[in-house]
Amino acid sequence: MYTIETENLTKYYGNTRGIENVNLTIKEGEIFGFIGPNGAGKSTTIRTLLNLIFPTSGKATVLGLDIIQDSRKIKQYIGYLPAEVGYYDDMTVRELLEYSARFYDSKEHRISELSERFDLDLSRKIEDLSLGNKKKVGIVQALLHKPKLLILDEPTSGLDPLMQKTFFEILKAENKQGTTIFFSSHNLSEVQKLCHRVGIIKNGTILQVEEMEALRSRLFKKIRISGEIHDLDLKGILHVETKDNGTQEFLFNGDINQLIQKLSKTQIDNLWIEEPTLEEVFIHYYEKEEDQHEHN
Amino acid sequence: MNIIKHEIKSSRKTFLVWTIALSLYNILIMSIYPSMAKEEAAMEELLSLFPESMIKIFHLDKLSMTDPFGFYATEAYSMYILFGSMFAALIASNLLAKEENDRTIEFLLSKPITRNQILTSKLISYLVMVTMFNLIVSLATFTTFEIVVGEYSKEIFLLLMLGPYLAHITFANLGFLLSAFVTRRKSIYSASLGLVIGLYVVGIIAALSDTFSFLEYLSPFRYLEAVDIVINGTFDTTNLLILLIVNILAISLTYVVYNRKDISA
Structure with missing residues (x-):
């Protein structure tokens, strides 16, 4: 049994496409990153799994239960953090978390333990919290009842780097105890630290699902060099572009040491090594795939 | 139970303000009654100065201002039924709409509860609040009647309290039905207030104009006129039946619509 399994899941908002024929399988115990640019269909997929919206066609199960028929049962075992957190403004953090905990059969919850880890002030009113702090409340709320599956929609946006680190540590610890984690992000470099597998969604369709290891080996760096450089002649250089100011720009997935050695023998003015945008990675990733197919 | 407690707690301020205001209004109006009753001649002179349409709206051709029920029917009843209906529509429509407006519905629907359970909890919450509101205002009015009127028909009094309650419900x-469709806070406020005031105005137009008298079937206010209660001493059975059907339809439609709707992001 898969923890999440979707079969040609499709959602149209009137004539507007949300997602189309999404097929995903999430295994028990894994951390799955759901990656795509804004508007790609990440939230639509997640909100369909939670039955906040109804699929136009296709079906899906969560923990082996039908997302529409057994929605209530499913929710006993999942924790969800929405992309845009909205909570009852006039409540204090403690009141909200207690309200949340009362929905579950289990009397055991972890309000004080979790809020301590996140450095959360329980006595503050929700309306007085910063966006980052609201997000923290949301995360604690999702973890409170020890869910079997965590569904997190853009969990890291709004968190400062330090908090993000804490958050990832907690997720890893939860995962070690058996919690399956499904989370979306538009930032691949953020996700790659954490995920076992990633699924890439664009324009409502899944482009690729891949083990993080395999993807990493194919990941590109974006290199920019200004100065007199001759042909580098290295494996793994793609899409060389020369800008007006003489700067050369290319994507590189070869051995970075070889590149540095080559460069050390020439005189350059400046060097940038950057993470390419998601779009760049996958556009070129796919071009490469096609190349290989042609060679075969 | 969790949701019901939460809702009643978070609506308590609105509830208190409206309950106190309407109670005070009824107490105040009935406290004036004894002095009005004494000045019978002056009252009649005053009434003769009223335009005919006013007389018609307040049914002063059928009711006497010097009679306690006649006085209550003209001075207090219509305000109580109108403002109470506003309160009821606002509080009920806000319960669902605010969850979507504030995005808290994503929180609520991620809990192990069905949409039906959410609806039923909200339904019970507003029924409790509207009932409490009516009980308190009626009790305040009853106390005032006991003090300033003395002898009067308890049965008619009860009907005069029950009429507004039916309208409020x-x-x-x-x-509640509106809020299954309209979820922006500003829109749901204007929609529910507009519905109450709109149907009130329709009722007045139906009363004033013979051409538009057919409109009276549209306005629940016309089904529960104080003048009919005071004169007939009972509700019209057909009217009650129509109201019952309207209520059943509204609630069922809310459940049907809400169970199928996509929660807006």
Whole structure:
């Protein structure tokens, strides 16, 4: 049994496409990153799994239960953090978390333990919290009842780097105890630290699902060099572009040491090594795939 | 139970303000009654100065201002039924709409509860609040009647309290139905207030104009006129039946619509 399994899941908002024929399988115990640019269909997929919206066609199960028929049962075992957190403004953090905990059969919850880890002030009113702090409340709320599956929609946006680190540590610890984690992000470099597998969604369709290891080996760096450089002649250089100011720009997935050695023998003015945008990675990733197919 | 407690707690301020205001209004109006009753001649002179349409709206051709029920019917009843309906429609429609407006519905629907359970909890919440509101205002009015009137028909008094209650429940259910469609806070406020005031005005137009008298079937206010209660000493059975159907339809439609709707992001 898969923890999440979707079969040609499709959602149209009137004539507007949300997602189309999404097929995903999430295994028990894994951390799955759901990656795509804004508007790609990440939230639509997640909100369909939670039955906040109804699929136009296709079906899906969560923990082996039908997302529409057994929605209530499913929710006993999942924790969800929405992309845009909205909570009852006039409540204090403690009141909200207690309200949340009362929905579950289990009397055991972890309000004080979790809020301590996140450095959360329980006595503050929700309306007085910063966006980052609201997000923290949301995360604690999702973890409170020890869910079997965590569904997190853009969990890291709004968190400062330090908090993000804490958050990832907690997720890893939860995962070690058996919690399956499904989370979306538009930032691949953020996700790659954490995920076992990633699924890439664009324009409502899944482009690729891949083990993080395999993807990493194919990941590109974006290199920019200004100065007199001759042909580098290295494996793994793609899409060389020369800008007006003489700067050369290319994507590189070869051995970075070889590149540095080559460069050390020439005189350059400046060097940038950057993470390419998601779009760049996958556009070129796919071009490469096609190349290989042609060679075969 | 969790949701019901939460809702009643978070609506308590609105509830208190409206309950106190309407109670005070009824107490105040009935406290004036003894002095009005004494000045019978002056009252009649005053009434003769009223335009005919006013007389018609307040049914002063059929009711006497010097009679306690006649006085209550003209001075207090219509305000109580109108403002109470506003309160009921606002409080009921807000319960669902605010969850979507504030995005808290994503929180609520991620809990192990069905949409039906959410609806039923909200339904019970506003029924409790509207009932409490009516009980308190009626009790305040009853006390005032006991003090300033003395002898009067308890049965008619009860009907005069029950009429507004039926209207309030009806408008609460209609507001609830509206909130299955309209979820922006500003829009749901204007929609539910507009519904109450709109149907009130329709009722007045139906009363004033013979051409538009057919409109009276549209306005729940016309089904529960104080003048009919005071004169007939009972509700019209057909009217009650129509109200019952309207209420059942409104509630069922809310459940049907809400169970199928996509929660807006």
